[in-house]
Amino acid sequence: MPDSASIDSSFAIERIRVDGALRDTVAAAQQHGDWHEEHLGDWRYRRLSDTFQRLPEGSVVFDDTLICGYPKIGRIFRLDAGLRAQFEHPCWVEEKIDGYNVRIFQHEGQVLALTRRGYICPFTTDRVPDLLDIRVFESEPELVLCAEVAGPENPYNEGGPPDIHEDIRLFVFDMMRKNQPGFLPHREKLRLLDAHALPGVPQYGRCEPDQAARLKPLVLALDRAGREGIIFKEDSGQDRRAKYVTGRINVADIRLCSAAIKQLPAEYFTQRVLRLALFLDEHGIAPTPDIERELGAALLEGMSDAIHQEHDTRKVIRRFRCRFLRKRNIRLFLRSLHHLLGKGSVRTRCLSREGAYYVLQFEKVLPRTTGLLAHLLRGGIVFD
Amino acid sequence: MPDSASIDSSFAIERIRVDGALRDTVAAAQQHGDWHEEHLGDWRYRRLSDTFQRLPEGSVVFDDTLICGYPKIGRIFRLDAGLRAQFEHPCWVEEKIDGYNVRIFQHEGQVLALTRRGYICPFTTDRVPDLLDIRVFESEPELVLCAEVAGPENPYNEGGPPDIHEDIRLFVFDMMRKNQPGFLPHREKLRLLDAHALPGVPQYGRCEPDQAARLKPLVLALDRAGREGIIFKEDSGQDRRAKYVTGRINVADIRLCSAAIKQLPAEYFTQRVLRLALFLDEHGIAPTPDIERELGAALLEGMSDAIHQEHDTRKVIRRFRCRFLRKRNIRLFLRSLHHLLGKGSVRTRCLSREGAYYVLQFEKVLPRTTGLLAHLLRGGIVFD
Numbered sequence: 001m002p003d004s005a006s007i008d009s010s011f012a013i014e015r016i017r018v019d020g021a022l023r024d025t026v027a028a029a030q031q032h033g034d035w036h037e038e039h040l041g042d043w044r045y046r047r048l049s050d051t052f053q054r055l056p057e058g059s060v061v062f063d064d065t066l067i068c069g070y071p072k073i074g075r076i077f078r079l080d081a082g083l084r085a086q087f088e089h090p091c092w093v094e095e096k097i098d099g100y101n102v103r104i105f106q107h108e109g110q111v112l113a114l115t116r117r118g119y120i121c122p123f124t125t126d127r128v129p130d131l132l133d134i135r136v137f138e139s140e141p142e143l144v145l146c147a148e149v150a151g152p153e154n155p156y157n158e159g160g161p162p163d164i165h166e167d168i169r170l171f172v173f174d175m176m177r178k179n180q181p182g183f184l185p186h187r188e189k190l191r192l193l194d195a196h197a198l199p200g201v202p203q204y205g206r207c208e209p210d211q212a213a214r215l216k217p218l219v220l221a222l223d224r225a226g227r228e229g230i231i232f233k234e235d236s237g238q239d240r241r242a243k244y245v246t247g248r249i250n251v252a253d254i255r256l257c258s259a260a261i262k263q264l265p266a267e268y269f270t271q272r273v274l275r276l277a278l279f280l281d282e283h284g285i286a287p288t289p290d291i292e293r294e295l296g297a298a299l300l301e302g303m304s305d306a307i308h309q310e311h312d313t314r315k316v317i318r319r320f321r322c323r324f325l326r327k328r329n330i331r332l333f334l335r336s337l338h339h340l341l342g343k344g345s346v347r348t349r350c351l352s353r354e355g356a357y358y359v360l361q362f363e364k365v366l367p368r369t370t371g372l373l374a375h376l377l378r379g380g381i382v383f384d
Numbered sequence: 385m386p387d388s389a390s391i392d393s394s395f396a397i398e399r400i401r402v403d404g405a406l407r408d409t410v411a412a413a414q415q416h417g418d419w420h421e422e423h424l425g426d427w428r429y430r431r432l433s434d435t436f437q438r439l440p441e442g443s444v445v446f447d448d449t450l451i452c453g454y455p456k457i458g459r460i461f462r463l464d465a466g467l468r469a470q471f472e473h474p475c476w477v478e479e480k481i482d483g484y485n486v487r488i489f490q491h492e493g494q495v496l497a498l499t500r501r502g503y504i505c506p507f508t509t510d511r512v513p514d515l516l517d518i519r520v521f522e523s524e525p526e527l528v529l530c531a532e533v534a535g536p537e538n539p540y541n542e543g544g545p546p547d548i549h550e551d552i553r554l555f556v557f558d559m560m561r562k563n564q565p566g567f568l569p570h571r572e573k574l575r576l577l578d579a580h581a582l583p584g585v586p587q588y589g590r591c592e593p594d595q596a597a598r599l600k601p602l603v604l605a606l607d608r609a610g611r612e613g614i615i616f617k618e619d620s621g622q623d624r625r626a627k628y629v630t631g632r633i634n635v636a637d638i639r640l641c642s643a644a645i646k647q648l649p650a651e652y653f654t655q656r657v658l659r660l661a662l663f664l665d666e667h668g669i670a671p672t673p674d675i676e677r678e679l680g681a682a683l684l685e686g687m688s689d690a691i692h693q694e695h696d697t698r699k700v701i702r703r704f705r706c707r708f709l710r711k712r713n714i715r716l717f718l719r720s721l722h723h724l725l726g727k728g729s730v731r732t733r734c735l736s737r738e739g740a741y742y743v744l745q746f747e748k749v750l751p752r753t754t755g756l757l758a759h760l761l762r763g764g765i766v767f768d
Contacts, residue, residue: 081761
């Protein structure tokens, strides 16, 4: 996203305000981690592009401040067996929102948003004041909010929660502190959400590991509503976690991404079909003709659309639209997207004014899908 | 299949009866090729496990005799553009049969069948006298028949041509000569097929590269009949080739293999969906609800079956049944299959006598699918 370069010289661990075991980890990561120097506009920071010991990918350093990356959460495919196998203590159950993951914090008087991989996102950064009351950082300057941004007008994912019909919304699901490992305890997070009237993800209470059966109605209701799933967070010092998704979200993901065949690994599709089959099996739902047809259509519609696009315009593209408050952030956003996706892969279609917003419409070109289809449709040969 | 070992000592190129450019290639392959020494029963030979220059994977050496491997044939996804792009001269059009590829030849008085990868197949070798008149090798001792073996009772592929309801059949599609590169010319092949009353693949005449349109009715008829597709063979000294498959065969392949998710690369599935989308587009067939449902069902049925199998028996298996003439070949066949698939991966269910045949029923265990599902169904976690 910003211009990046591998770091030759080590940076000054001494200045980073970390202590204890985390200090040792950062010191080791300083020597052996995969750090990149990023700059975009006036922002300059270091980004860890691969998980190093307990420092997740996407950890960043701004001057004297470390913001830990958001760690991967494992997936279970069975409620009952999964809760028993993965947890020893009761778990908090939260909704998993279908959006993109950001970390939001204040640095030198500016509120910034980082993507999962640790890039500053000029779009989210632009819109943060719309999405939450940023005065929280006046009383909590060390706070890092971990949140999902979701809705149809975002620049990364097509689709999203079916009950968000326009623009985007933000849902906080975790909190961290700068220069500290791990998350704030669940009750502390709820207290801060409440005290600062921050938007949180829906909470579904606590569940004992041997009482997963009582979650089935919730999961089936989320499935019917086209929502993504739930996250389990153990109510213990270990803070173990797992995610569990609905069946239908897999069909939705496949529908949105089947035009991007070749951009995504093939496993993206087969894993989702397997997850759907496992969900149907777990909940005793026989694959009905409707589900089968939806799955087949999800695969074929996107691919047919890609074929037609290549045929008509010689390019396979996906369209995005999003709203900005400040024009300067649009320039930074487009620059960062070009950097991330490569030259010629982003095309601005239209920039207009709607009320308080600048509305940017743009296209991402899918180069591998375009290239493959161009080859095949012109009679190219493939040895497979 | 047979026991195999990498070859330490080089073998005697001097003895192999090859000349000219092929001799140079074999000499180079002797030094740098990936040869394996195979033995099964009384058979001993050398097998090339990777294509080396113009010697395809599966080339083998028996004493003084080289049998060239069967080369890969590229695939086109468009009839009209494909024929224009790939060919300069008219092409012979032959049916592509949905089975497995063998090379059949006589060695020291025995007629043997090799698989594509160059292993002796004790099953096909056993049944050759049923499948063709082997007296052809009396007058043509240097002949190598390249053929597809297809039908429901084969030990490798489930499914097959819908008009073969039991056992197997054989279809010759090419001929080679021992110690010679390339194939016999098409007319020479037809003459030998006719002279020796050998079973050949269906022939659909010749087609000019700019007259592909006239093949559309044939392709659509094959599609409706559930048959696999066609092969183009240029009527020229260059003998260029290409294959083109129907839409429906992709759905059939997916249906048969979706239980083997994790045994096969994910691309196996996504490529077939893309081929189906391209076929529908080329022939102006909108994806109908029936086609969508068939595709979805093909994916879900096999996976659901695998989940139920793991749940019920803790193993995901596929069942096979095939007929042998000689009991000794069953032992050799099972030994070779164990060797190829690994210990514990083949289980004999039943051996019975039916008329002139021994009927072997056996199961192949799918270890990766079994392992994955066992992990997931017992509540295991996956970081994906």
